[in-house]
Amino acid sequence: MGNVSGxxxxxxxxxxxxxxxxxxxALSEGRRAANALGSRLHALLIGSAVGGLAAGLASxxxxxxxxxxxxxxxxxxxxxxxxxxxxxxRKTGTSAVFLSATALGRDLAARAAAKLExxxxxxxxxxxxxxxxxxVKRPVYxxxxxxxxxxxxxxxFVSLRPNAFPVVQVSGRSPAVETLAVEVDLxxxxxxxxxxxxxxxxxxxxxxxxxxxxxxxxxxxxENFGLIRDLARALGxxxxxxxxxxxxxxxxxxxxxxxxxxxxxxxxxxxxxxxGAIQHLxxxxxxxxxxxxxxxxxxxxxxxxxxxxxxxxxEVLPKLTEEVRRLKEx
Amino acid sequence: MRIAVCIKQVPDTEAKIKIGADGRSIDEAGVNLVVSPYxxxxxxxxxxLKEKHxxxxxxxxxxxxxxxxxxxxILAMGVDRAVHLKDAAFAGSDGLGISRILAAAMRPEAxxxxxxxxxxxxxxxxxxxxxxxxxxxxxHVSVVVALLVEASTLRAEREIEGAxxxxxxxxxxxITAQKGLNEPRYASLKGILAARKKEIRVMGAADIGVDPAxxxxxxxxxxxxxxxxxxxxxxxxxxxxxxxxxxxxELARLLREEAKVI
Numbered sequence: 001m002g003n004v005s006g007x008x009x010x011x012x013x014x015x016x017x018x019x020x021x022x023x024x025x026a027l028s029e030g031r032r033a034a035n036a037l038g039s040r041l042h043a044l045l046i047g048s049a050v051g052g053l054a055a056g057l058a059s060x061x062x063x064x065x066x067x068x069x070x071x072x073x074x075x076x077x078x079x080x081x082x083x084x085x086x087x088x089x090r091k092t093g094t095s096a097v098f099l100s101a102t103a104l105g106r107d108l109a110a111r112a113a114a115k116l117e118x119x120x121x122x123x124x125x126x127x128x129x130x131x132x133x134x135x136v137k138r139p140v141y142x143x144x145x146x147x148x149x150x151x152x153x154x155x156x157f158v159s160l161r162p163n164a165f166p167v168v169q170v171s172g173r174s175p176a177v178e179t180l181a182v183e184v185d186l187x188x189x190x191x192x193x194x195x196x197x198x199x200x201x202x203x204x205x206x207x208x209x210x211x212x213x214x215x216x217x218x219x220x221x222x223e224n225f226g227l228i229r230d231l232a233r234a235l236g237x238x239x240x241x242x243x244x245x246x247x248x249x250x251x252x253x254x255x256x257x258x259x260x261x262x263x264x265x266x267x268x269x270x271x272x273x274x275x276g277a278i279q280h281l282x283x284x285x286x287x288x289x290x291x292x293x294x295x296x297x298x299x300x301x302x303x304x305x306x307x308x309x310x311x312x313x314x315e316v317l318p319k320l321t322e323e324v325r326r327l328k329e330x
Numbered sequence: 331m332r333i334a335v336c337i338k339q340v341p342d343t344e345a346k347i348k349i350g351a352d353g354r355s356i357d358e359a360g361v362n363l364v365v366s367p368y369x370x371x372x373x374x375x376x377x378x379l380k381e382k383h384x385x386x387x388x389x390x391x392x393x394x395x396x397x398x399x400x401x402x403x404i405l406a407m408g409v410d411r412a413v414h415l416k417d418a419a420f421a422g423s424d425g426l427g428i429s430r431i432l433a434a435a436m437r438p439e440a441x442x443x444x445x446x447x448x449x450x451x452x453x454x455x456x457x458x459x460x461x462x463x464x465x466x467x468x469x470h471v472s473v474v475v476a477l478l479v480e481a482s483t484l485r486a487e488r489e490i491e492g493a494x495x496x497x498x499x500x501x502x503x504x505i506t507a508q509k510g511l512n513e514p515r516y517a518s519l520k521g522i523l524a525a526r527k528k529e530i531r532v533m534g535a536a537d538i539g540v541d542p543a544x545x546x547x548x549x550x551x552x553x554x555x556x557x558x559x560x561x562x563x564x565x566x567x568x569x570x571x572x573x574x575x576x577x578x579x580e581l582a583r584l585l586r587e588e589a590k591v592i
Contacts, residue, residue: 076495078460078470103490107472110425110457114464119426119551122455139560141356141452144347146560153426153551191469191499194485198493205492211591235592253510254489259343259451260367260509268591279343285560289589291581297570307584308568309577319578327586 006095006155007040008033011085012057013104014045019053021208022100022162027060029127029165030098034063036129039095042066043175044088046081048074054177061170066092068180075193076104082111083184089116091180094155096134098127101159102207113157120157121149123263125164125286134158142259142282162207163265164286199254204238206255211237211268214257214284217244218273218295218313225251227317228272234324235268240284242274258283272313276301293317331385331479334441335376335409336432336458337369338450339393339400347559354554365400368447370514371507376445377408378512379479386410388439392420392431398530405525406517417534422547429461430545434538437466441502443484448473448506455552459506470504471497475511 010030012023027043034041043062045053047069054065068084085108089097097112099105101123113120125146126137133150136158140147199205206212213232215225225239232239239255246256257264259279269287274280276292276299284290285304292305293313302308309316341347342362350357365373376387389404389412391397401412415431423431436444444463449456456472463470475494476487484503488495517525535542543549567584569577586592 078463078472082464103473103488106456107460110460110472111464111470113426113457113551114429114461117426119424119553120455120457121552122457135555138454140454140557141341141347142343142454143560145349145356146558147554148556148558150553150555151551152549152553156551189469191471191497191503193495194498195496196490196493197496207491254492268585268589289585289591290563290566291585292566292568297568302566302568304563305566305568306563306589307581308566309572309581310568310570311572311574311577315574316578319575320582323578323582324592327582327592 006093007042008096008098009042009044009089009092009094010062011097011099011105011108012043012045012053013100013102014047014050014053019056020100020102021167022102024060024167025162025165026098026100026160027057027062028168029160031061031168031170033096033127033129033134037132040064042092042094044068044085046073046084051177054175058173058175059169060167061173062175064176064178066178066180068182070182070186072186072189073182075196077189077192078107078111079191080184080186080189081108082115084180084182085112086115087183088180089155096156096158099159101161105159109157109159116155117153118155118157119151119153120159122159123161124158125161125265127158139286142278143285144278161263161265161286163210163267199252206238206240206257206264207262209238209266211235212240212257212264212266213237213270213272214240214242214274215245215272216242216274219245219250222250227314231270231317231321231324234321234328237266237268240264242280271301272317274301275299276304331379331383331443332439332441333376333379333385333387334390334436334439334444335372335387336390336444336446337373337400337404338366338391339363339397340366340450340452343367343451349557349559354557356557363396363400365403366447366450368449368451368507368509371509371511372445372447373404373407373409374512374514375477375507377515379443383479388413390415390432390435392423392428394421401530402525403517405528406521407515408521411528412530414530414532415538416532419535419542419546422550423545424550424552425455425457425461426551427545427549429458429465431538431540432458433462433465434540435533443479443501444504446504446506448508459504463504468502468504469499471499472506473508474505475508477505477511
C-alpha cells in the first residue's frame with residue numbers, strides 16, 4: 001500500500017478563462033513526481049469552455065490533457081466536479097491526484113477523495129518520492145509541527161499549498177489533448193453557485209500574491225493602512241493584516257493572515273507592527289523571506305524573521321517604499 | 331428542524347507543542363483541550379436555526395473519554411443531546427475514518443442540516459464535512475460565512491480567493507462554518523446546570539455498524555509516519571538603533587542583493 005505505480009493526475013483550476021498559477025505549481029510538482037516514478041502525468045481541465053487552456057499547460061510537461069466540458073461546469077459545483085474528477089481517476093488508473101489547496105481545491109479534494117474512499121493530505125509543502133513510494137510533508141498544529149505522511153490507500157490525494165512550489169518550465173513536450181465525456185447526471189446536482197461577487201477589498205488577493213505587506217495592531221486605524229498599500233503597490237504585492245487589525249474593523253477580513261484567516265506562503269512577507277502571536281505565525285511561517293518592522297525588539301515576530309528593523313513603522317515605511325521604488329526603476 | 335452538529339476536541343491553540351515518545355503524535359500531557367474554534371460557529375448557527383425554526387440540535391463527537399467534556403461544554407450552550415462515538419477501534423482515525431464513523435452514526439437519523447467547523451485546528455485537514463456529505467449522498471457548502479435557511483432550501487455565502495460565491499441548495503444538506511458566520515454565545519449558568527442532566531449517549535463501532543478494519547489506524551489513508559518540530563530559521567539580520575532612512579535603505583539593499591526578492 002502507498003506505492004504509487006500508476007499515473008499522476010493534476011486538477012487544473014481556472015477562473016474567468018485563466019489558468020491559476022497555483023495549478024501550474026501543482027502540475028510542475030506532478031511532473032517531478034512522475035519523472036521519479038517513471039509514470040505518466042495527466043492534467044485535467046473542468047469547465048464550460050476550458051479546452052483552449054490545454055495548450056498553455058504544455059510547458060509544465062503533462063503527457064495528456066483531459067478536457068471535461070459542460071455548460072453546467074462553468075460554475076464550481078462540488079458534486080459535479082467530484083464526479084468528473086473521480087471518473088478521470090478511474091479511467092486513467094491514476095494512483096496519485098494533486099490539486100492546489102485553494103478554496104476550490106481543498107473542497108473538491110475532500111469530496112472526490114470520499115467518493116474514491118481515499119486518503120487525503122491537505123495543504124502540503126513538500127512532496128518526496130523514495131523507492132517508488134510517495135510521502136508528503138504538511139504543517140500541523142498551527143505550523144508548530146510538521147507531519148511526514150505516507151498513504152495507506154490508493155489513490156493518494158494531495159493538496160499543495162499555493163506558492164510553496166515553483167513553476168518549472170520543461171521544453172519539447174506536446175501533450176495529447178483528449179476529451180473526457182461528462183457522464184454525471186447533471187440534473188441531479190443539488191448545490192449550485194448562483195452568483196459570484198468580486199471582493200470589494202484590495203487589488204490582489206493575499207493567497208495568490210508573491211509578496212505581502214501586512215499591518216497589525218500598531219497601525220492604529222484604517223487611515224494608516226495607506227502606508228501598507230503604498231509599499232505593497234511598489235512591490236507589486238498584496239495587503240495583509242493581523243486578526244487585531246481586522247477585528248478592529250480597520251481592513252477587510254479577506255486580508256486576514258493567520259489561523260482564523262488565510263494561510264499564505266509568498267516569496268516575501270513584510271510584517272509591520274505585528275507582534276507575532278502563534279495564531280498569526282500559523283498563517284505565514286512558511287513564507288520564503290520574512291521581514292519584521294516593529295518598535296519592540298522583544299516582539300516574537302523577530303524570532304522567525306530573516307530581516308528586520310527595530311523602529312517606528314511610521315518613519316520606516318515611507319522611506320522603505322521610496323527605496324523600493326528607486327530600486328525597481330533601476 | 332432536525333439539526334446535527336459535529337465537533338472535535340483539540341489542543342488549545344496556545345498550548346506548547348511537544349512531540350510524543352512515539353515520534354508520530356504530540357505529547358498531550360498537561361495540554362488544555364478545547365472545542366475546536368470553528369466548531370463553535372457551527373454550534374452557534376445550529377442553535378440560532380433551532381430558535382428560529384424550532385426542532386432539535388444533536389451533537390456528535392468522535393474521541394476517547396476526554397471528549398465528553400467537549401460535548402458537555404456545548405450542551406451548556408444549548409445543544410439538546412449528544413452522541414459520544416467512542417471505541418478503541420476509532421483511535422488513530424484520519425479524515426477518511428472519522429467521516430465513516432460520523433456518517434454511519436448519523437445515517438439513521440435523517441437530519442435536515444448537518445453542520446461542521448471548516449476544519450479542526452491542529453490537524454487542519456478540512457475534509458470531514460465534505461466527506462460526510464458525499465458518504466450520505468447530500469449536497470454541501472464549505473467555508474460558509476453567511477447562511478439563510480428557509481422551508482426546504484438554503485442560501486449560503488462562501489469565500490473564495492478575492493470573491494464570494496453564493497450557493498443555493500435544497501435540504502437536507504451539509505454546511506461547514508467559517509469565522510464571520512456568527513459570534514458564538516457563552517454558556518449561561520442556567521445552561522451549565524441544565525447540561526448536567528442532558529443525555530450523552532456513548533456508541534461504539536458495533537452500535538453504529540462500522541467495520542473496525544475501515545476506521546482507526548487500521549483503515550487510515552493519511553498515515554503520520556513522523557512528527558517533527560519545524561526546521562528552525564537561521565537567525566535573522568535585525569537592524570537596530572539606526573535612523574529610519576538608513577535602516578530602510580539597508581533593508582531594501584539586503585532584500586534586493588542578498589534575498590533577491592525585489
